[in-house]
Amino acid sequence: MREIRQPGVYPYVFSRYVEPIATVRPGETVAIYTVDAFEDQITSESETPSDILGPYLNPQTGPIFIEGAEPGDTLLARIEHIEPTRNWAVSAFIPYFGGLTATKFTRLLHEPLPERVWIYQIEDGWLRHSDRLRFPWRPFLGTIGTAPEIEAISALAPSDHGGNMDVPDVKPGNTVLLPVRVPGALFFTGDVHAGQGQGELCGVALEISAKVTITFDLIKRRPIAWPRIESPDELMTVGSARPMEDAARIAYTELIAWLEELGWDRWDAYQALTQIGSLYVGNMVDTNYSLVAKIAKAYATPSG
């Protein structure tokens, strides 16, 4: 299996103007190496993130050019496997960043909350900081997406191209569907998390560097407006916006659109999701909030 490593500087934006680092054929499986959201710069609990970090955050590996991908297609990225490339993960409290603090946008007059670094050891399928702070290995890709048509979007922001969604369902066994908006799609990924709760409350999950195995494929001439996820049992859509209710509206409207593509009447779909849909918060900390709407395949494609 081919291995893809970033040859030079990591990109910090999703953009068509970044030079591809590799070309992949539909159907091909590759291993992609990623660094953590801090570019592996925070390594000990005695460090102060705000002294170390500048504006260049959340480095991605990419872009990867997908052969034959053209605007209007849908790119499939099946996550096969995630393997850590080191035996520890890092979390941190960063000043004016997170879900329960004043931020750059929810700008208030408070002093920042305490700054702090948390290092977890990876042992036997667990991430361990202490007896109390000990969580299972549940890896996923925090950031994944394609290049937008016009903008260069910060790797910190999720939007309709994917990006920094921080959605735990982007995990091994599931397939992410992404819009193709430029020739070759230009796929980027990074920000692997060894685990994360819904909401990513303090803004920093269990950040690791990793080797990620992905199989790419294409659906020709089927545009999608926002990212989707398919698991063995569920159909999911991701909406990213502010305020959070707009992310919820996008996610559920897109899921109705998906059901319509599967032959549903729109109003039946609206009714069905009222009774059997799921809706959870991926992140409540990034430039946009990401919400995930779901329906079990058992209800989406009943035999009737």
Add this chain to the structure above:
Amino acid sequence: MREIRQPGVYPYVFSRYVEPIATVRPGETVAIYTVDAFEDQITSESETPSDILGPYLNPQTGPIFIEGAEPGDTLLARIEHIEPTRNWAVSAFIPYFGGLTATKFTRLLHEPLPERVWIYQIEDGWLRHSDRLRFPWRPFLGTIGTAPEIEAISALAPSDHGGNMDVPDVKPGNTVLLPVRVPGALFFTGDVHAGQGQGELCGVALEISAKVTITFDLIKRRPIAWPRIESPDELMTVGSARPMEDAARIAYTELIAWLEELGWDRWDAYQALTQIGSLYVGNMVDTNYSLVAKIAKAYATPSG
């Protein structure tokens, strides 16, 4: 077991100024009869809700006076059992109400979406409208709460007294913790749902009339600020506000407060919920949105 039925007019507000219909002792289990959110007025798919319904919606059964309850206590309501008192449930599309429509508050210039009634038969543990629209029996209390200190809050609104939260975890086997803000607590409940997805997308779940068995208890002199839910395996807090991110902030801050009461350091709790918390949307349709934050007891009270 004592049965409690509304003797006269159902209350449409949570208020200390409504006369109690019964008095219950801590430790007592009672059966409470409820009508559906439309006061059982919509009975067929040929009806037009906006012709039938006025401003008096979501009738509650109550208030029930809890002996010995005083402001500053916490009321426990353990949901033992929910039994339908008819063999069908109703859902509906109501003009300018729901999650994917302009509403009274998200006021826009669009014409309303189509109006419609959906009747489901209850059969063998399923709610069945058609082969496609067929969902399992997963009953819970859509509305539950106590009287606020000063206001009379519409039974359509959730807030820090509980109320119309539409949270599926208010279900048999779980205990709801509610603030006591007036003498006797003044407990109200109603709006039973035979099932509902997260978000209650169109605004109307599988509405039924029901017999609800609840055991009440009191924790003296322990005030709580917002409702909580305890299941056999999880601790949950419910925040209700707009925009939705404020509901998320309330829910997770309250869950940190709960962990602090259990002996946690605040910053450890903030870190733990980042990595292992859950956050889902109860409703995205009511006067306030309700979000539920959770932590598994296995992580909240580790042996370490």
Add this chain to the structure above:
Amino acid sequence: MREIRQPGVYPYVFSRYVEPIATVRPGETVAIYTVDAFEDQITSESETPSDILGPYLNPQTGPIFIEGAEPGDTLLARIEHIEPTRNWAVSAFIPYFGGLTATKFTRLLHEPLPERVWIYQIEDGWLRHSDRLRFPWRPFLGTIGTAPEIEAISALAPSDHGGNMDVPDVKPGNTVLLPVRVPGALFFTGDVHAGQGQGELCGVALEISAKVTITFDLIKRRPIAWPRIESPDELMTVGSARPMEDAARIAYTELIAWLEELGWDRWDAYQALTQIGSLYVGNMVDTNYSLVAKIAKAYATPSG
């Protein structure tokens, strides 16, 4: 001119269940005495508001029963004059209350901002705290409204009944139009401000006790959905909601409705307000935010 003073306890809610303190005929002018939002309890800069204040805040004078007012009518309250009944005003920083702080609803983990009282002397048409903090006398009614049909709404909250809008255009020379939802309308007012900026940033304006002269009138059988204000030169509508964009949507939609009542085509009105409307923030601190949309009468009722 008849004078109306609160005979007993001030009401802290807008509710049909509060006993009227006076009856007024349409066309009558009365003088109403009000206390400040702290019920005149904070009198010196050495005091600590959080030690003094309980949950009973923003006392209103009322309700006043308007003879002949029935649900579906519109009540007109023309503000004739506002006179202070003491020679000083008070402002304050209250913990977890205000526009640039974490609050009960935007709940975060920060410590509160500093608490502080500011006393201003009224001298020669100015409010003076110091050379730097010296502002002109621009009095208005912070809180004004009628009883809702069902709820008892806290005097701290603005909504479609009016209430705590904190809109500086509720001032002498202007007429406030309020919905009548219960027999007699049940008018409440209070919370006089000697002056306030747009947004009421820290949450507490220049609070005074006052004598307010108001002429009441009725428009029979003309319901309005939200409060309106008419000045000699402008038509204004007030929307109160969260998030703030919902308040903006309500205010402008109501102003389009008003123009339609005056004979405009809906789409012409939408176009005209795009080019010539005004939209300012009354408050960004209360339970709901209040925004005011305006159009000059010169554009609303052109000779053409």
Add this chain to the structure above:
Amino acid sequence: MREIRQPGVYPYVFSRYVEPIATVRPGETVAIYTVDAFEDQITSESETPSDILGPYLNPQTGPIFIEGAEPGDTLLARIEHIEPTRNWAVSAFIPYFGGLTATKFTRLLHEPLPERVWIYQIEDGWLRHSDRLRFPWRPFLGTIGTAPEIEAISALAPSDHGGNMDVPDVKPGNTVLLPVRVPGALFFTGDVHAGQGQGELCGVALEISAKVTITFDLIKRRPIAWPRIESPDELMTVGSARPMEDAARIAYTELIAWLEELGWDRWDAYQALTQIGSLYVGNMVDTNYSLVAKIAKAYATPSG
């Protein structure tokens, strides 16, 4: 005076990766030619915008390289004069775009509002569509800003670099202060409006092509976080975010910061803006909402 015209394709992003079209010295006054937000493509009321317009919208003139500008400086752009280069302006209703409609982000299930084009003639200082739709000439720059450090931001979006703020105070006689984040600042402007109400309600103002006269200057080594505006009488700050209350928080916090730079104590400034600040909505339709906070210089720099 030197005239600057776009030599080739107009840029649709604010980005450091767009080649400068001219270099200007601090102190220099230049005339800049701009096209309208539709790139002058909509010219008659019989046209259908959605047939004509693609994703490349709101073309800017630029970037203009400012000699000696370095990151950490502040760029001053004094608007001297705006002259239309044609005798008509255009407004339009665009499907799913505007303040009182479902949009890409506030995604709902409604059909779009009616689509429509409005052409206004410029005559004697007025914009005239009909006797009813007739508004004065009040020109300003809808879009103005500098290149961000990392991203390429759509010309449709306002943020901390300026951009599509749609703030009527960006007008002749006023000076816009912009952050310098890249060498040469890279100034872009366009989207001239012959007039606009606060909020830009339907999303499209009175759009014209124009000749804009601007004098540039630099303040060395004084970084600002968000755009500011200085008029002869007022200090203003612009916050752009969603939800709208976040834009309000940013604008007022930045105005407090400005007052602190002028020697104010932070808490005095918070108090002063409570009593004498202004806060209006520039746009309620763009990717972010823009709010403007103001204080009169008479209060900001009292003699005391």
